[in-house]
Amino acid sequence: xxxxxxxxxxxxxxxxxxxxxxxxxxxxxxxxxxxxxxxxxxxxxxxxxxxxxxxxxxxxxxxxxxxxxxxxxxxxxxxxxxxxxxxxxxxxxxxxxxxxxxxxxxxxxxxxxxxxxxxxxxxxxxxxxxxxxxxxxxxxxxxxxxxxxxxxxxxxxxxxxxxxxxxxxxxxxxxxxxxxxxxxxxxxxxxxxxxxxxxxxxxxxxxxxxxxxxxxxxxxxxxxxxxxxxxxxxxxxxxxxxxxxxxxxxxxxxxxxxxxxxxxxxxxxxxxxxxxxxxxxxxxxxxxxxxxxxxxxxxxxxxxxxxxxxxxxxxxxxxxxxxxxxxxxxxxxxxxxxxxxxxxxxxxxxxxxxxxxxxxxxxxxxxxxxxxxxxxxxxxxxxxxxxxxxxxxxxxxxxxxxxxxxxxxxxxxxxxxxxxxxxxxxxxxxxxxxxxxxxxxxxxxxxxxxxxxxxxxxxxxxxxxxxxxxxxxxxxxxxxxxxxxxxxxxxxxxxxxxxxxxxxxxxxxxxxxxxxxxxxxxxxxxxxxxxxxxxxxxxxxxxxxxxxxxxxxxxxxxxxxxxxxxxxxxxxxxxxxxxxxxxxxxxxxxxxxxxxxxxxxxxxxxxxxxxxxxxxxxxxxxxxxxxxxxxxxxxxxxxxxxxxxxxxxxxxxxxxxxxxxxxxxxxxxxxxxxxxxxxxxxxxxxxxxxxxxxxxxxxxxxxxxxx
Amino acid sequence: xxxxxxxxxxxxxxxxxxxxxxxxxxxxxxxxxxxxxxxxxxxxxxxxxxxxxxxxxxxxxxxxxxxxxxxxxxxxxxxxxxxxxxxxxxxxxxxxxxxxxxxxxxxxxxxxxxxxxxxxxxxxxxxxxxxxxxxxxxxxxxxxxxxxxxxxxxxxxxxxxxxxxxxxxxxxxxxxxxxxxxxxxxxxxxxxxxxxxxxxxxxxxxxxxxxx
Numbered sequence: 001x002x003x004x005x006x007x008x009x010x011x012x013x014x015x016x017x018x019x020x021x022x023x024x025x026x027x028x029x030x031x032x033x034x035x036x037x038x039x040x041x042x043x044x045x046x047x048x049x050x051x052x053x054x055x056x057x058x059x060x061x062x063x064x065x066x067x068x069x070x071x072x073x074x075x076x077x078x079x080x081x082x083x084x085x086x087x088x089x090x091x092x093x094x095x096x097x098x099x100x101x102x103x104x105x106x107x108x109x110x111x112x113x114x115x116x117x118x119x120x121x122x123x124x125x126x127x128x129x130x131x132x133x134x135x136x137x138x139x140x141x142x143x144x145x146x147x148x149x150x151x152x153x154x155x156x157x158x159x160x161x162x163x164x165x166x167x168x169x170x171x172x173x174x175x176x177x178x179x180x181x182x183x184x185x186x187x188x189x190x191x192x193x194x195x196x197x198x199x200x201x202x203x204x205x206x207x208x209x210x211x212x213x214x215x216x217x218x219x220x221x222x223x224x225x226x227x228x229x230x231x232x233x234x235x236x237x238x239x240x241x242x243x244x245x246x247x248x249x250x251x252x253x254x255x256x257x258x259x260x261x262x263x264x265x266x267x268x269x270x271x272x273x274x275x276x277x278x279x280x281x282x283x284x285x286x287x288x289x290x291x292x293x294x295x296x297x298x299x300x301x302x303x304x305x306x307x308x309x310x311x312x313x314x315x316x317x318x319x320x321x322x323x324x325x326x327x328x329x330x331x332x333x334x335x336x337x338x339x340x341x342x343x344x345x346x347x348x349x350x351x352x353x354x355x356x357x358x359x360x361x362x363x364x365x366x367x368x369x370x371x372x373x374x375x376x377x378x379x380x381x382x383x384x385x386x387x388x389x390x391x392x393x394x395x396x397x398x399x400x401x402x403x404x405x406x407x408x409x410x411x412x413x414x415x416x417x418x419x420x421x422x423x424x425x426x427x428x429x430x431x432x433x434x435x436x437x438x439x440x441x442x443x444x445x446x447x448x449x450x451x452x453x454x455x456x457x458x459x460x461x462x463x464x465x466x467x468x469x470x471x472x473x474x475x476x477x478x479x480x481x482x483x484x485x486x487x488x489x490x491x492x493x494x495x496x497x498x499x500x501x502x503x504x505x506x507x508x509x510x511x512x513x514x515x516x517x518x519x520x521x522x523x524x525x526x527x528x529x530x531x532x533x534x535x536x537x538x539x540x541x542x543x544x545x546x547x548x549x550x551x552x553x554x555x556x557x558x559x560x561x562x563x564x565x566x567x568x569x570x571x572x573x574x575x576x577x578x579x580x581x582x583x584x585x586x587x588x589x590x591x592x593x594x595x596x597x598x599x600x601x602x603x604x605x606x607x608x609x610x611x612x613x614x615x616x617x618x619x620x621x622x623x624x625x626x627x628x629x630x631x632x633x634x635x636x637x638x639x640x641x642x643x644x645x646x647x648x649x650x651x652x653x654x655x656x657x658x659x660x661x662x663x664x665x666x667x668x669x670x671x672x673x674x675x676x677x678x679x680x681x682x683x684x685x686x687x688x689x690x691x692x693x694x695x696x697x698x699x700x701x702x703x704x705x706x707x
Numbered sequence: 708x709x710x711x712x713x714x715x716x717x718x719x720x721x722x723x724x725x726x727x728x729x730x731x732x733x734x735x736x737x738x739x740x741x742x743x744x745x746x747x748x749x750x751x752x753x754x755x756x757x758x759x760x761x762x763x764x765x766x767x768x769x770x771x772x773x774x775x776x777x778x779x780x781x782x783x784x785x786x787x788x789x790x791x792x793x794x795x796x797x798x799x800x801x802x803x804x805x806x807x808x809x810x811x812x813x814x815x816x817x818x819x820x821x822x823x824x825x826x827x828x829x830x831x832x833x834x835x836x837x838x839x840x841x842x843x844x845x846x847x848x849x850x851x852x853x854x855x856x857x858x859x860x861x862x863x864x865x866x867x868x869x870x871x872x873x874x875x876x877x878x879x880x881x882x883x884x885x886x887x888x889x890x891x892x893x894x895x896x897x898x899x900x901x902x903x904x905x906x907x908x909x910x911x912x913x914x915x916x917x918x919x
Contacts, residue, residue, distance in 0.1 A: 359760050363739040366767075414894070417912070425814035425908075440814055442900060442908055517856060518847065547900040548846025552908060 007282030168391030303365025
């Protein structure tokens with residue numbers, strides 16, 4: 001069957017009538033019957049799972065697919081021969097901060113009755129209850145994640161979205177609703193912060209897509225506040241599509257949006273882009289009176305989302321909630337929500353509140369950016385590790401791409417001939433815009449001991465400033481050792497100080513080949529893709545070699561990273577000798593730290609920088625829970641003076657921060673009274689000075705003071 | 708290796724730049740906070756607050772890269788000053804000394820060349836910079852060439868000796884270019900570790916010529 005989308009729109013028409021007509025126009029019955037007959041023939045039974053939008057926090061919320069329509073669809077399925085119909089979903093992030101968000105309770109409160117209008121019984125299932133592991137590829141965005149068995153095994157999989165605007169993605173339709181089949185409770189944490197939501201949705205669409213998708217646009221949720229403060233608008237429309245991405249494409253057009261504004265949907269949309277065979281039936285004119293989330297608000301929300309802690313703290317505070325249905329789990333959220341949610345949703349369509357939220361989001365985004373830049377330079381263990389999939393299909397890489405690596409790269413090592421090694425054993429030179437370099441270090445461990453502890457195919461993961469990535473083995477030698485590999489690496493911005501002015505994470509995907517000899521092991525790598533355009537080249541060779549009683553480690557590389565515009569402008573103006581000095585310093589630092597890391601790994605120590613993402617379904621504790629812990633500490637009276645700490649941190653600009661001079665002489669020197677005798681730090685300032693000491697220590701470590 | 712003075716300078720530089728950067732950004736954050744506080748307390752309207760934010764954002768858009776550039780320039784200038792001082796220091800230390808290899812330069816490169824069936828040789832001068840005598844010997848790896856590893860290596864003469872404080876020793880590094888191990892061309896690479904100078908490695912690069 002060719003891809004099809006049916007849009008049925010008629011002012012004043014009943015929702016069920018619109019759904020019937022949309023099913024008829026889209027040919028849904030023919031598609032469903034095909035699956036139903038196959039299932040009945042095979043097992044005598046046929047199961048269908050409908051995943052509806054349940055992201056509503058009030059009765060009759062326009063952000064929820066109307067339960068009556070969902071039950072009407074269930075009736076239609078029964079009439080077509082389906083024997084078991086279930087409405088399925090999972091707990092969402094809101095379940096962490098609201099009561100009654102378990103699937104069964106929420107479904108009940110939002111109007112699901114377990115019995116259709118025609119009196120047929122259907123079930124409500126929590127799709128997180130029985131999860132199948134190993135469903136997704138081990139190199140894709142959902143590697144290691146499970147998937148609901150009920151969804152995976154259903155003979156008919158259907159998604160039924162509400163029609164709503166969204167501050168994150170502009171719109172939230174079928175693909176957004178589809179994330180409900182993933183089992184982790186904190187969807188935001190696992191599928192939006194930790195992973196790329198667009199890649200997640202696309203992977204889900206590739207592995208277990210819905211067979212048909214519906215959008216309930218009879219009464220829609222529009223407005224500048226998105227799902228945070230939805231405004232009901234009658235749009236008298238139902239959309240039915242053979243592909244969830246196509247449904248989203250048309251749904252976005254009906255909102256007057258470019259469908260690709262949604263990062264969550266864009267990857268799937270590119271795969272399902274309408275072709276000449278695609279039939280789009282019905283009116284595509286935008287809904288009358290429709291108000292979208294402004295682009296500035298989307299951008300500000302994206303900025304805030306990058307500051308994970310702040311984003312998780314703010315969402316419960318701003319969400320409009322009917323407390324009688326969904327009470328807050330934590331009194332602090334309840335109190336803050338009472339104070340702020342209505343203000344943040346103010347205006348006829350939420351526009352006044354949205355502007356205020358945008359200001360706050362920009363501020364939080366700026367704070368997050370500053371924090372990240374600080375972390376890159378001075379507190380690397382505070383930054384989050386990156387969890388990224390392999391972004392090329394390993395099956396598309398031919399054997400020749402691996403086999404040719406050694407000869408291609410070894411030939412380039414000759415470029416360093418005649419270049420003297422510096423005092424740290426490092427050689428480098430410019431070559432066609434790239435830096436070609438090498439460095440070597442004798443490590444006082446026997447070769448056999450060293451290679452046992454440091455697997456040569458993992459060497460890149462031990463290099464300086466490696467912050468995450470993934471490797472997938474594509475070939476092994478006769479002894480089962482890794483011989484072929486595709487690896488994606490992410491490094492902190494290089495040099496680190498570019499993070500202060502727009503420097504981006506280095507993101508490179510490499511093809512790698514490994515050689516094993518009795519007295520030498522060697523890995524070759526060549527960059528074949530840089531997802532964010534941060535590198536033109538990042539190729540290299542690492543060699544572990546027996547030399548007497550020691551192991552000689554040699555790293556050769558060719559790197560060409562792309563600087564952000566401001567730094568590139570500065571780079572062009574640098575005198576050659578200054579540039580040489582900076583490059584020497586950068587590579588000297590790289591080798592010092594990388595060799596130190598390799599020695600540490602050989603000694604069994606963990607050298608990975610950054611903090612790992614939590615694997616718990618609920619993610620990390622919410623910020624409000626951490627604050628509650630802090631409050632407990634305050635109550636316990638252990639001498640921690642929050643007031644003094646805050647006064648110190650937020651001293652107004654211009655306020656005296658140091659003793660005032662008693663006199664400024666003609667040469668501009670400032671003269672002061674003698675300082676009073678020093679005294680022991682009070683208990684109230686000790687925690688702050690401790691933090692500063694920690695920061696200073698981190699900076700010194702970063703500067704290489706402790707080695 | 709960088710000396711203690713270099714490290715102190717680097718620490719001071721990093722500390723100073725970090726302090727400047729943090730104070731510049733803190734000012735901006737405080738300004739954002741004031742706008743929000745004024746709006747929240749009713750002292751300004753949403754239009755006024757939005758206008759103030761836009762103005763501040765525009766100023767920051769200009770100031771941020773300018774600050775970053777200024778910091779980077781200062782960092783580079785400081786490093787350049789440090790580098791120039793180091794170079795001056797090294798030059799004064801080196802004056803009057805014969806060029807020799809010491810463990811303060813851990814990686815040394817040596818090139819050999821000779822006809823297939825013959826021999827290739829070069830000299831290496833080792834100097835002991837320590838204030839104590841050092842017993843030295845060598846460990847070598849086999850040559851690796853275009854066709855992979857060979858069963859041949861370099862020979863060092865003398866193979867072991869003791870170098871007094873400040874003393875120097877000329878070493879003859881040679882290889883027999885046996886046709887069973889080598890073919891004309893190259894390069895063939897081998898490494899020599901010097902026991903006694905425990906960081907030091909001599910990288911030997913050999914080119915094999917056609918038979919004479």
